[in-house]
């Protein structure tokens with residue numbers, strides 16, 4: 077955008093990882109005016125871990141957030157620093173194989189720490205809280221978003237980063253003549269908790285269980301269940317997620333009025349894993365007050381854009397967590413849009429083409445990640461139609477299964493988007509001072 081033109085006004089709805097990461101990068105450019113609206117009274121994340129594959133780490137670094145990330149990120153210590161997960165039989169913890177992510181390994185953070193680290197870099201005046209978007213209208217190249225408190229905001233581009241229960245998604249789908257998409261229950265629930273690693277070490281020692289299982293990320297696999305562990309907060313805590321699936325219904329139903337997250341007793345969790353081996357059970361016995369999450373995802377959407385409104389992150393492609401890839405896809409969206417919108421060649425006239433390139437280039441990949449996340453859950457729980465419970469095939473499959481996901485060249489997608497826009501070279505905007 078030329079300097080004599082007014083700045084492009086960008087509104088972002090939702091202050092989760094996707095929205096905040098995008099806002100942080102966009103607000104650096106003097107040719108953009110950015111406002112972020114969050115419905116909660118403050119930024120906040122749940123007290124759990126989140127793990128990032130090499131593609132996510134590249135997006136984080138590309139968004140200029142590498143330093144903030146490294147301050148809070150964990151990496152397994154040598155000589156296992158490149159291990160993403162070791163795979164084990166849930167019944168007796170015997171070793172089935174490992175997946176290696178060279179140079180990154182299991183890169184994970186405590187969610188709240190990561191969001192705090194990002195938010196600390198957000199300039200004052202960008203974010204507004206207690207702003208729940210309820211309705212969107214588009215007229216003459218301007219977007220008007222209405223909030224539950226009766227106020228409104230007008231902008232040139234509105235970005236829906238409002239999560240799996242997105243209010244903006246129906247506007248985008250309706251604009252394309254499509255029916256609204258509601259999240260679908262997967263039949264899988266996850267018990268979550270954080271364990272003090274010293275406590276777990278003592279419990280394992282007392283049971284004669286190898287302490288290696290504390291230090292290196294583990295995934296215990298069984299029929300219709302799996303349990304993962306990885307360290308966070310410099311290894312002081314171990315993040316635990318224990319998944320259990322009911323596959324008796326082809327289309328499982330979660331009652332509309334039932335909460336997706338609730339506190340449960342340790343007894344309930346232990347009963348769900350009654351037939352599992354000592355390592356798995358001792359681990360779960362260290363979680364006195366687990367929470368239970370009903371896991372939902374979205375069907376693949378036929379489009380992420382309507383006019384000047386675009387969806388990113390879970391609002392566009394919420395997925396099951398079995399590849400640890402949901403937040404990563406939101407970060408890839410943010411990186412992709414930030415690189416194009418941060419270019420001085422963007423203006424109101426080429427915005428439609430820019431958004432079309434985003435939809436064409438990002439959507440097929442995000443949909444594939446959604447699809448494979450579901451399929452990976454089946455594989456972990458011995459329900460893959462080819463692999464089943466064949467441990468040899470399972471180990472072989474898992475060794476290379478994530479390569480395509482982690483090695484994707486997002487900069488090549490950006491180069492294609494620029495070529496479509498007729499932007500021969502990237503031209504980064506002028507950074508704001510201070």
Ligand code: FAD
Nearest residue numbers: 090092093094115127209238239389390397400402403404
């Ligand atoms: P959200 O985090 O949902 O943020 C949306 C924000 O919008 C919220 O702050 C919300 O309050 C706000 N909002 C909602 N509606 C409105 C409105 N109408 N107006 C204003 N604001 C609104 N991903 C990984 O990459 N790695 C992992 O290891 C991983 N593990 C996971 C484990 C589990 C058990 C689960 C359930 C998910 C996991 N994920 C993982 C997925 C990841 O958590 C999500 O993909 C990611 O947090 C989505 O971020 P987001 O910013 O797009 O959406």
